[in-house]
Amino acid sequence: MKKMIMAGLMMTGSLVAHASSHREAPMIAEDQYVDNTDVYAFISPTDPNKLVIVADYVPLLLPTSGPNYYKFSDDARYEVHIDNNGDAKPDITYRWTFASQRKNGATFLYNTGAVDSLTSPNLNVTQTYTLEKIDEHSGARGVIMQDVPVAPWNVGKRSFANYEQVALQAVKQVNGTSAFAGPRDEPFFVDLHVFDLLGVGGSHTTDGLNVMSLVLEVPINEIAQGGVRPASGMTGKTSVVGIYASASRPQVRVLRTGRDRDDYGKYVQVSRLGWPLINEVIIPLQDKDKYNRSSPKDDVANFGAYILDPEVPKLLNLVLNANCAATPAGGRTDIVGLLAPNGTAAADLLRINITMGQTADQSHFPNGRALTDDVTDTLLTVACNNGSHIGDGVDANDKPFTATFPYLASPASGNP
Amino acid sequence: MKAALLMLAVVAACHRHEEPRPTPKAAIAPLAHATQADLARELEAADRRGTWASVRQRWQGQALHWTVTRYRSLCGAADACFVAPFPISRPAKHGWMPQLELSAGELARVEAGCGAAEQCQVTFEGTLRELTASAEQPTALRISDVHIVSATHG
Numbered sequence: 001m002k003k004m005i006m007a008g009l010m011m012t013g014s015l016v017a018h019a020s021s022h023r024e025a026p027m028i029a030e031d032q033y034v035d036n037t038d039v040y041a042f043i044s045p046t047d048p049n050k051l052v053i054v055a056d057y058v059p060l061l062l063p064t065s066g067p068n069y070y071k072f073s074d075d076a077r078y079e080v081h082i083d084n085n086g087d088a089k090p091d092i093t094y095r096w097t098f099a100s101q102r103k104n105g106a107t108f109l110y111n112t113g114a115v116d117s118l119t120s121p122n123l124n125v126t127q128t129y130t131l132e133k134i135d136e137h138s139g140a141r142g143v144i145m146q147d148v149p150v151a152p153w154n155v156g157k158r159s160f161a162n163y164e165q166v167a168l169q170a171v172k173q174v175n176g177t178s179a180f181a182g183p184r185d186e187p188f189f190v191d192l193h194v195f196d197l198l199g200v201g202g203s204h205t206t207d208g209l210n211v212m213s214l215v216l217e218v219p220i221n222e223i224a225q226g227g228v229r230p231a232s233g234m235t236g237k238t239s240v241v242g243i244y245a246s247a248s249r250p251q252v253r254v255l256r257t258g259r260d261r262d263d264y265g266k267y268v269q270v271s272r273l274g275w276p277l278i279n280e281v282i283i284p285l286q287d288k289d290k291y292n293r294s295s296p297k298d299d300v301a302n303f304g305a306y307i308l309d310p311e312v313p314k315l316l317n318l319v320l321n322a323n324c325a326a327t328p329a330g331g332r333t334d335i336v337g338l339l340a341p342n343g344t345a346a347a348d349l350l351r352i353n354i355t356m357g358q359t360a361d362q363s364h365f366p367n368g369r370a371l372t373d374d375v376t377d378t379l380l381t382v383a384c385n386n387g388s389h390i391g392d393g394v395d396a397n398d399k400p401f402t403a404t405f406p407y408l409a410s411p412a413s414g415n416p
Numbered sequence: 417m418k419a420a421l422l423m424l425a426v427v428a429a430c431h432r433h434e435e436p437r438p439t440p441k442a443a444i445a446p447l448a449h450a451t452q453a454d455l456a457r458e459l460e461a462a463d464r465r466g467t468w469a470s471v472r473q474r475w476q477g478q479a480l481h482w483t484v485t486r487y488r489s490l491c492g493a494a495d496a497c498f499v500a501p502f503p504i505s506r507p508a509k510h511g512w513m514p515q516l517e518l519s520a521g522e523l524a525r526v527e528a529g530c531g532a533a534e535q536c537q538v539t540f541e542g543t544l545r546e547l548t549a550s551a552e553q554p555t556a557l558r559i560s561d562v563h564i565v566s567a568t569h570g
Contacts, residue, residue: 283511284511286463287511287554290552290553290554291554293552293553294553294554298554298556300490300498300513301498301512301513301514301515301556301557302511302512302554302555302556303511303512303554304490304498304500304511304512304513305500305501305502305508305510305511305512305513306508306511308487308500308504308508309504309508310508327504329504329535330487330534330535331485331487331500331504331535333487333489333534333535336487336489336490337489340489345496346489346490
C-alpha cells in the first residue's frame with residue numbers, strides 16, 4: 001500500500017513539488033535572498049526555560065556556489081514575530097539587519113588564504129548583523145546585539161581546515177539570549193524528484209544542500225505575555241505563543257548607471273511563513289503572492305475558505321486513488337482547530353505551548369516544530385484524513401542535528 | 417534633489433498601473449445582482465482586466481441579503497465572526513470569508529438558531545462597509561449593520 005501511495009505521489013506535482021516553503025510563490029521565487037523556507041520552534045533541549053526559534057531563508061543552496069557565495073541581503077529586514085496573547089497579531093518582533101564588508105576589492109576570492117578564525121585577515125568577504133527586539137505595542141526598539149559576525153560559507157577543505165570550529169565562533173550570547181546567523185545544512189527533508197517527470201519515490205533530494213539560518217534561543221519569560229511564563233497546566237490563550245518569520249524590502253529601488261542602486265520608502269513584507277506547506281498546498285496560485293504580503297491576523301478573512309476546503313485530498317484521490325476522506329459537508333474544521341489551539345485566533349502561526357514544565361520532547365509539530373519532525377508526512381496524512389499514513393518516503397535528514405546551540409548541522413562543504 | 421525627483425517619477429509611474437478612479441457618487445446605486453456569486457464574478461474579471469477600483473466603487477456601501485455558512489469555530493464573537501460565502505465546492509475557488517459585524521443581540525440570534533451545530537446556514541441583511549480587493553492584496557469583506565434574517569441547521 002505504501003509503495004502504491006509513493007508511486008501515486010509521483011503524479012501529484014503540486015503536492016510535493018516544493019519543499020516546505022522553498023520557491024513557493026511566483027514573485028518570491030525571483031527574489032531568492034528573502035525567501036522564507038522554514039520555521040522551527042522548540043523548547044531548548046539544553047535549558048527548558050528557553051525557547052529555540054529557527055528561521056531559514058534562501059532555499060536549496062549548492063555548496064559549490066562561488067565565487068560570490070550566498071549570504072543575507074543587506075537591503076532587507078529579516079524578522080521573527082511572536083504573538084503571546086492569542087489574537088494572531090505580533091506582540092514582540094525580533095529583527096535582523098545585515099551589512100557586508102570586504103577587505104580587498106582587488107581579488108575575486110572570497111578568502112585569500114586558509115581561514116582559522118572569524119577574525120582571520122584571509123577572510124576577505126564578511127557580513128555582520130544587528131539584532132533588535134521590538135515591542136509592537138509601544139514601538140520601543142532595543143538593540144540586543146550588534147556587529148555580530150555571520151558565519152562564513154563553507155568554501156572547502158583548502159580554505160577551512162576545521163570549518164565548524166570557525167563557524168561556531170559566530171554564536172553570540174547576550175543577557176541570556178543566544179543568536180547565530182549563517183549557512184547550515186538544509187534541515188528540511190523531502191523528495192523533490194517530482195520535477196523529473198513526477199519520479200518521486202523516497203529520494204533524499206535536499207541532502208547536500210545548504211540554507212541560510214537565523215537561530216535564536218531566548219528566555220521564555222521574555223516572550224510570554226507580561227514577561228511571566230504561564231504556570232504548568234494553564235490552557236488559555238496565553239499558554240501558547242504563535243510564531244511566524246518574514247522578510248521585507250524597501251518599497252522603491254532606483255537603479256543607476258553612475259553608482260550603486262538606491263532603496264527608498266517604507267519596508268514591504270515580501271515573504272512570510274508559520275506552518276510548513278501552507279502557502280504551497282493550501283493557497284492556490286492566484287493568491288500565493290498576496291499571501292506573502294498579508295498578515296496572519298487576516299488569514300481567516302483572506303484565505304479561510306481554502307483551509308476549510310483544501311485541494312490536497314482531492315488531488316490525492318484524483319491522481320493516487322489514495323481513498324482520502326471526502327471533505328465533510330461542514331468543511332475541515334479539524335484543520336482550523338489545529339491552527340487555533342487553546343482558544344487562540346485561527347492563523348498561520350507556528351504555535352507552541354510555553355507553560356512551565358514543557359520540555360523539548362514535547363515540542364513536536366503542530367505543538368512547535370522540532371528539526372526532526374517529518375512535517376510532509378504529517379500534513380499529507382492530516383489532509384487525507386482517512387486513518388492511513390501518507391508519506392513521501394523521506395523520513396529523516398541525512399545529517400544528525402546537534403545537541404547544542406545552534407542545533408542545526410554543519411553546512412555541506414563546497415570542496416569536501 | 418535628483419533622487420527625490422526620481423522617486424516621485426517612480427511613484428507616479430507605479431500609480432499609472434491602476435485604472436483612473438471613478439468619480440465618487442453621492443449615493444451608491446443599488447446593484448440589480450448583488451449575490452456573493454455576482455461579487456466573485458466581478459473579482460475574477462478584475463483579476464484579468466485590472467478593474468479593481470470600479471469593483472470597489474460599485475460594491476462598497478451596497479445593501480446585501482446573503483445566505484452563508486456559519487462555522488462555530490470561526491464565528492463565536494460579535495467582533496470576530498467570519499462566514500463562508502459559498503458551499504464546500506471541492507476545492508474552494510475563493511479564499512475570502514466575509515467578516516460580519518454583529519451586535520450582541522444578533523450574535524444571540526445566530527447562536528439560538530444554530531445551537532451547538534458545527535455549521536449552519538445564516539441569512540442576513542447588512543451593508544458592505546469595506547471591500548479590500550486589488551492586484552496586490554487578498555480580498556476581504558467587512559459587513560456592518562448586520563441583521564440576522566434566519567439561522568438554521570440540519
